Each structure stands twice: as structure tokens, then as C-alpha cells.
Amino acid sequence: MANQAENAQNPEAGKELTVEHIPVLAETLTKQVAVPRDGTLVDATIGQGGHSLLFGEKLGPGGTLIGFDVDENALARSSQRLKDLACRVLLIHSNFAGIREALAAHGIERVDFILADLGYSSDQLSDLKIGISFQEDMPLDMRIDRSLETSAADIVNGLDETSLADLIFQFGEDRASRRIARYVVRHRETEQITTTGQLAAIVCKALYRPGQKKRARIHPATRTFQALRIAVNHELDNLTQLLACAPDLLNSQGCLAVISFHSLEDRLVKYDFRGKASEGIYRVLTKKPLVATENEVQVNRRARSAKLRIAQRIE
Ligand SMILES: C[S@@+](CC[C@H](N)C(=O)[O-])C[C@H]1O[C@@H](n2cnc3c(N)ncnc32)[C@H](O)[C@@H]1O
The missing domain is CATH 1.10.150.170 (Putative methyltransferase TM0872, insert domain)
Structure with missing residues (x-):
């Protein structure tokens, strides 16, 4: 099927990519998670589409890549970036906390992989309108989702x-x-x-x-x-909701991968995976969180605090 970047608003905005975001732990992630060529993948935090591009390239015309973001600019940018993929691309302007309902609205009940690369992309950190950084003087705002x-x-x-x-x-x-x-x-x-x-x-x-x-x-x-x-x-509430509904959305052998950037998020993920492993729902593929190598940190400072945990759905 032809690539359809559905629901991405204002695709022209994607052409003005000012600050490029380097996807963290990308090589580690692609080594750890194998996706079926005709599988359905969800990037819950598509950002500039860096991770999505890597995984989307592994999908054939029968595969589907679904991207979520609360930031319309991110959807527009990733839409541009993913436009040559062979698989179907569906972009959804929504908080991942509502992932189950949003997927159901598109007739999708089960998927093979969910990725959440939490936090913010480099362009958002330097965006004066969002006002998140103290490295530069900006209006104090911090709302990634402008409807908050x-x-x-x-x-x-x-x-x-x-x-x-x-x-x-x-x-x-x-x-x-x-x-x-x-x-x-x-x-x-x-x-x-x-x-x-x-x-x-x-x-x-x-x-x-x-x-x-x-x-x-x-x-x-x-x-x-x-x-x-x-x-x-509402970062922690959103993550809690995503973690809660992930097992119902994943096919058997499907994986949930979460990259977190602070200990509060990582703790939520760690205890969620551990609890669900003891209930026979998940197999945890990362006994300890995977972190960036020194080489990666040298190229991308954001990677220094990234922690990747992966769980696999078992029946
Ligand atoms: C670190 S960036 C993702 C970068 C992406 N992996 C890449 O390679 O370009 C995180 C993205 O998630 C989005 N985001 C943060 N919280 C979200 C939420 N609760 N629901 C949907 N998107 C969210 C942000 O707007 C941002 O674009």
C-alpha cells in the first residue's frame, strides 16, 4: 500500500527542520527488537521520526507504522521524513495516554511493537514558544501539548x-x-x-x-x-496509562520498549515490568536498563541519561 501520512496537519511545516534530533540508543534498540515485515508498529512519541524511520525501513508494503505525538509540528516533520517508506504510515495527533482508544478508532486492536522515547526532542528544547529550557531565556511555559x-x-x-x-x-x-x-x-x-x-x-x-x-x-x-x-x-500519569494498557495491545511475542530520561520514569517502568513478569504477562528482556556507550554520548549528549527497558508479551 502506498505511504499515507494520515492526519498529519500542516505538512509544509516539516520542511523547516531547524534543530535535528538524534535518536538515542537507536542501534541498541534495533539490535534488541526484531519486527515482522508485515507487522504493526507504534511509535508512541514519534518526534522527528528518527526511530520510526529505522523501524519503518524494516517493514514491507504489508506493514503499518503508527506514530503518536501531542505536538503537531512533530507530526508534520516526521510525515516529511517518513514519506518514502514502503509501509503504510498513520500519524495520530494524540497523547499516548489514550493509545487504546485512538488505535481502536482506526480499527487496530493489536500491534507487534510499541516504542516510547520519553521526553522532548532537541528542537522542542530550543523552541521559544514551548519555553522549557534554562539554557536560554524564554517565556516560562513548558506545555508541549498546546491544548493544556x-x-x-x-x-x-x-x-x-x-x-x-x-x-x-x-x-x-x-x-x-x-x-x-x-x-x-x-x-x-x-x-x-x-x-x-x-x-x-x-x-x-x-x-x-x-x-x-x-x-x-x-x-x-x-x-x-x-x-x-x-x-x-502530566508526564508520570501519561506513562502510567501507557504501561497499563500495553499488555492488552501487544500480540504474543510483541515488545514494549521505553526509553526514559529521569529516575521517576525509569522506576515506573522497572516496577511495571517486574510486576507483570511475576504475573506471567511479560518476559523482561533487559534485566538492567541499557544505556548509551561513551561514543554515543560524545556524539549526542542527550543520550547520557537515557535508559532503555524492553519487555516482551507472553501468553
Ligand atoms: C524524545 S522525542 C522523540 C524523538 C523520536 N524518537 C525521534 O527519533 O525523533 C519525544 C516526543 O514525544 C512527544 N511526547 C511527549 N509526551 C507525549 C505524550 N504523552 N503523548 C504523545 N507524545 C508525547 C514529544 O512531543 C516529542 O515529540
Whole structure:
């Protein structure tokens, strides 16, 4: 069947690829997961379509590649990138939390492979409209899905001090969460916090220790930004829903592969796979998470925190 990039909106946008995203652990993944030529594959986080292209090339005209993304630009870009594949390509603008219903709406009940490469692509991290990074000063927003109501600025300027501290502790695992929340609340009494640069500076001030010589391994604002991103985009709830419905969607011998970038996500995946293995639902193919080689990290810094876990559906 001819390649059909169905439902991808505004395909012209795909031509302006400004920042290329290098797919992480791509070689490792393709070595670990074999897909049938006429199989049905789901890329739950298609992004720029890097992983999808590698797997899509393994499919023949009888195969189907389905891509999900909450970001319409990502769908448009991947549509361009996948246009020469021999298999059918179906792109769906939806959160992967609703994967079961979205697939059912297209008459698809079972698939052979589900991949979730969590997090954000390089172009999203540098997108001023999304406002996720503290490396550059951007409007403080963080909504990947533009239909979400609450932005990071709403949380930072609206939440009471205790709830803000709890959020930074729970989703950022920052032990200085109370101190950071105190500085944020003190700052916003005089001025609203509207940019990522402003917030990063406030966190740095909160964590500054006079006379401290040793440089921190990560930027002081990393954990606070992670916490806000998780909260704004409901990252952990979405992943929980995907993990819950994956066994019902996978054919026997079908695989679920998840690449995560922070320990909260990885822990969810690890315990989900372990629990379902003990119930005889999965065989876990990765006793320990697979990580990038030094060579890969040198080429792609994003890969340094990536962890890949794979489970296989058994009857
Ligand atoms: C790391 S990128 C994927 C990159 C892709 N594997 C590639 O090789 O180009 C993650 C993508 O997932 C999307 N995304 C994040 N959370 C999502 C969710 N809950 N549902 C659907 N897409 C999501 C983001 O918009 C982003 O485009």
C-alpha cells in the first residue's frame, strides 16, 4: 500500500527542520527488537521520526507504522521524513495516554511493537514558544501539548509555598525544595516570574552557598525545571496509562520498549515490568536498563541519561 501520512496537519511545516534530533540508543534498540515485515508498529512519541524511520525501513508494503505525538509540528516533520517508506504510515495527533482508544478508532486492536522515547526532542528544547529550557531565556511555559490549560508560569506564580515545595520535592527530588519555594514566593511578591531565565536565577540564588568551591555536577535549576515539566505535561500519569494498557495491545511475542530520561520514569517502568513478569504477562528482556556507550554520548549528549527497558508479551 502506498505511504499515507494520515492526519498529519500542516505538512509544509516539516520542511523547516531547524534543530535535528538524534535518536538515542537507536542501534541498541534495533539490535534488541526484531519486527515482522508485515507487522504493526507504534511509535508512541514519534518526534522527528528518527526511530520510526529505522523501524519503518524494516517493514514491507504489508506493514503499518503508527506514530503518536501531542505536538503537531512533530507530526508534520516526521510525515516529511517518513514519506518514502514502503509501509503504510498513520500519524495520530494524540497523547499516548489514550493509545487504546485512538488505535481502536482506526480499527487496530493489536500491534507487534510499541516504542516510547520519553521526553522532548532537541528542537522542542530550543523552541521559544514551548519555553522549557534554562539554557536560554524564554517565556516560562513548558506545555508541549498546546491544548493544556496550565503553564509553568501559572504554577510558579499561583501555587502556595508549601504546595510548590512539595511539587519540587516530589517531581524534582530536590532536597532544597523548601528553600527554593521560599525564594520563589518572596520574589513574586514584587514581580511575576514570566521567563525561564528569571526562574533559573531565583533558584541559583536560593541554592548559592558563599565560599562554595566545588562546582555542582548539574545546573542548580535542573531539578526544579524537571519538576515543573513533569507537572505541566502530566508526564508520570501519561506513562502510567501507557504501561497499563500495553499488555492488552501487544500480540504474543510483541515488545514494549521505553526509553526514559529521569529516575521517576525509569522506576515506573522497572516496577511495571517486574510486576507483570511475576504475573506471567511479560518476559523482561533487559534485566538492567541499557544505556548509551561513551561514543554515543560524545556524539549526542542527550543520550547520557537515557535508559532503555524492553519487555516482551507472553501468553
Ligand atoms: C524524545 S522525542 C522523540 C524523538 C523520536 N524518537 C525521534 O527519533 O525523533 C519525544 C516526543 O514525544 C512527544 N511526547 C511527549 N509526551 C507525549 C505524550 N504523552 N503523548 C504523545 N507524545 C508525547 C514529544 O512531543 C516529542 O515529540
